[in-house]
Amino acid sequence: GYSSTKIRSYLRRRGIKAAIPERIDQINGRIRRHESLCRLDRAAYRRRNVVERCFNKLKHNKALATRYDKRARHYEALVTIACLRIWLA
Template identity: 85%
Template sequence: RTRPERVAADKGYSSRKIRAYLRRRGIKSAIPERLDQINGRLSRGESLCHLDRAAYRRRNLVERCFNKLKQNKALATRYDKRARHYQAMVALACLRLWLP
């Protein structure tokens, strides 16, 4: 596939433009709404957006994994300028996470 089946993002990406773009492309979204958007929908008499909580929880799992990888200083600051060197550092950081 050239496009994802679903996009999971935090509240910072909750906007009408982003949701409309995803709908046009046929991509489902798992983006919670901000409180001001919820209040605006309720005042206009619209229904609230459905949030797939299971997909949003999986997003949190990925975010925690990135956080653990970024604890490696060479990855966080990207000392290696060549892509293959950086990819090797990512592989080493993953090995350090998976090995006891």
Template identity: 90%
Template sequence: IRRGESLCRLDRAAYRRRNVVERCFNRLKHNNALATRYDKRARHYQALVTIARLRLWLP
């Protein structure tokens, strides 16, 4: 094994998709209500997630 190589092969396409998803979750977590989950009901939390996603994608 050469220096800098690992034992497992890295699937670059899968890593790129995973990176996009992780960055999206990171941006969503900037909303404090999402990060701490103040809402007790699942439908209220889902509505908050939807609103946060819309705020990310709309200018």
């Protein structure tokens, strides 16, 4: 998640509350148009950040990042091994 009008409208249509901080140009545009500012749920943003950091650690495994495996069960096994390596480290 990066903040954009397209992403925010997509989330809004599906009833999902965005945990994305707004860019400064979007904030300034809302102020100029006298619209209400989006509130950032900081607790949700922190939880989201933990998940993103986990994916970042998983992507350090080149075979996971490029998905060399053709079969889903092989890929799933590789994800499990990568998770175990992170957990045991």
